[in-house]
Amino acid sequence: MATDRYGHFLHEGTVEGATHLDRAVESLLFFRPEVTPAVEGLLAADPGSPVGQAFAAYLGVLGTEPTDAAAARRRFTAYASGLDRKALPPRERLHTAAAESLLAGDLLRAGGILEQLTLAYPRDALALFVGHQLDFLTGDAVRLRDRVGGALSAWDPDDPHLGPLLGMYAFGLEESGHYDRAEEVGRAAVERHPDDVWAIHAVAHTYEMRGRYTDGIAYLDTRTGDWSGGNFLAVHTWWHYALFALEAGDNATALRVYDATLHNETSAGLAMELLDAAALLWRFHLAGLDQTPRWEALADSWSARADPPFYAFNDVHAVMSYVGAGRPAEAERLIADRQRWLAQTRAGVLTNDTMTAEIGLPVCRALVAHARGDHAAVVDLLWPLRRRLHEFGGSHAQRDAVQKTLLESSLSAGRHDLARLLISERIGLRPDSPYNRLSQSRLTAALGDAKESAAVRSA
Known part of the structure; x- marks a missing residue:
């Protein structure tokens, strides 16, 4: 009888x-590229393995x-066309159901099934x-935190995989x-495995969320050899490094x-890398700093993909x-394509349609x-969504590009009441952020208090 390293019986x-x-x-x-050939080896050895087939499905979507x-x-x-699901053991049945939901575009249902699986098998990594x-x-x-937190007590403190x-x-x-x-838990994970790039x-x-940008750069500098190559997260971590520098x-x-790393002629053109590149350049755009050649090359990469509707977060970038x-017609075409798709899909069936x-x-x-300077329209569109942006995925750091867009348009549209509130929120969370201090100074100047504006700017 074959079992995995955690003691789970392996059907077929x-x-x-x-x-x-x-x-x-x-x-x-550990986000290592070896995962793909390892799964292929698994399926070559055990083509009827429900866990193996689900694993391959997960990789295809994530x-x-x-x-x-x-x-x-x-x-x-x-694989599933002739599968008798009732004959599967419970763990394999749940993996199969999660994979089917994920491939059907129902990310929320897949996540819920995996939560059931973790409840019964908390050591299923x-x-x-x-x-x-x-x-x-x-x-x-909340689930991002508690899904893992609820399983930790089932793991032996000496288990090598407790670290990740x-x-x-x-x-x-x-x-x-x-x-x-x-920070405490993440550092403990890195102490166990210095190359734990997710930790x-x-x-x-x-550091980003607390406005500790120089600390963030110093931390990444001390561990450059651990995260900067040989894993799927290297480009994204370089994005964090660039973001620290910019801020x-x-x-x-x-x-x-x-x-050097986010986008150049050798880039693979993967969506997750292209969106990091766009997210950084957009911050330059909001600051009024022209990056036209870089934008043109990046837009060409997005255009070459010709993506169908799949993940709204990618579409935004x-x-x-x-x-x-400076190619608004292409932006409008993408928007029109997604609008047509929504008119044809069954509302509420796919996570991405919502x-x-x-x-x-x-x-x-x-x-x-x-882009066309209609800042009142930007405010009208984004103000109602500012507390809901998490619903289309990503992290707080990634979504901050949209939050900054709302703030910049509030200032440009003369909506000083909204700008005051947004700046106050940001300063409460990150009082030492140069961007937040500059925004406060700009608002103060717009309200006519040049002396106070200069004081805020130099604080």
């Missing part, structure tokens, strides 16, 4: 397949690449990882606002990082790129309005 599994599965799970927990998801859907459909990533993609900060679980928990703590505790990333987020006022370093490159209708499209329209 062999010892050889279990070896591949264990290697695949470990690679997944990268938010439509072509990968389509290929995963075809493979899983072929695959279920915990995939559920955690789905919580991130759907912006559910602590890294996941640290990220959930950070997104839920427990910044000091998140390093979680600690970096805690500390070092524009030159931010652009050097952009050119594609629109940022088209707008930044994300697109309620958050994605209004944000896309706001970005286009911002």
Whole structure:
């Protein structure tokens, strides 16, 4: 009888397949590219393995690449066509159901099924990882924290895989606002495994959310060799580095990082990397700093993908790129395409249709309005959504580009009441942020108090 490293029985599994599965799970927990060949090895050894087939389905969706998801859907459909689900053991039945829901576009239902699985099998690291990533993609900060937190007591303190679980928990703590505790847990995870890039990333987020930009740069500098290569998260962590530099006022370093790692002629053109590039350049755009050549190259990369409707968060960053490159017609075409899709889909069936209708499209329209200088329209579109932006996924740090767009348009539209409130909120959370201080100074100047404005600016 074959079992995985956690002691779970493997239906239709062999010892050889279990070896591949264990290697695949470990690679997944540490974001190592070896996960893909390990899963292929698992399926070659055990083609009837429900866990193996579900694993491949999960990989096909979590990268938010439509072509990968389509290929995963075809493979899983072929496998499941003759499958007797009632004959499966409970754990395999739940993995199969989660994979089917995920491939059908129901991320929320898939996450719920994986939560049931974790309740019964809290040491199923695959279920915990995939559920955690789905919580991130759907912006559910509480589940992002508690899904992992609720399982930790079932793990032996000496288990080598407790470390990456602590890294996941640290990220959930950070997104839920427990910044000091998140830093503590994240650092503990990194002490166990210095190359735990998700834990390093979680600690970096805690510095971002507290406005400790120089500390963030120093932390990443001390561990550059641990996170900057050989994993799927390297480009995103470089984005955090560039963001720290930008927010500390070092524009030159931010652009050097952009050119070297975020987007250049050798970039793979993956959605998750392109959106990081757009998110950084948009902050330059909001500051009035022209990056036209970079925008043009980035817009070309988005245009070459010709993505179908798949994930609204990606669509927003594609629109940022088209707008930044001065190509509003392409932005409008993407918006019109998504609107047509919504008219044809069954409302409420796909997670992305709700994300697109309620958050994605209004944000896309706001970005286009911002580019044409219609700041009143930006405020009208974004003000009602400012507390709901998490519903289309991403992290607080990523979504801050949209929050800053609302603030900038509030100032430009003369909506000083809204700008005052937004700036007050930001300063309460990050009192030392240069951007927040500058925004306060601009508002004070707009209200006619030049002396106070200068005092705020120089504080």
